[in-house]
Amino acid sequence: MNKILLILVFALGYVLGARAGRKRYEQIREKAQQLWQADQVQSAVHSAGDLLENAAERVGEKAGDVIGKARSKGRDA
Structure with missing residues (x-):
């Protein structure tokens, strides 16, 4: 029940x-x-998107540098 x-x-x-x-x-x-x-929210969204794009570019550049250094060390060894 x-x-x-x-x-x-x-x-x-x-x-x-x-x-x-x-x-x-x-x-x-x-x-x-x-x-x-709202305009303020959309402005913040676009700013965050731009920030992420810049960060991704910097990470890609640093990764390329690290890969290049690793390859040159591999050739030297």
């Missing part, structure tokens, strides 16, 4: 939460989209 009652209570809570939750979910989603499209 306790398992059946628990399942029924869970099912009822799920159904009621889903109905009320959809409206709230839409409100949260709309606010999140507005925030994402």
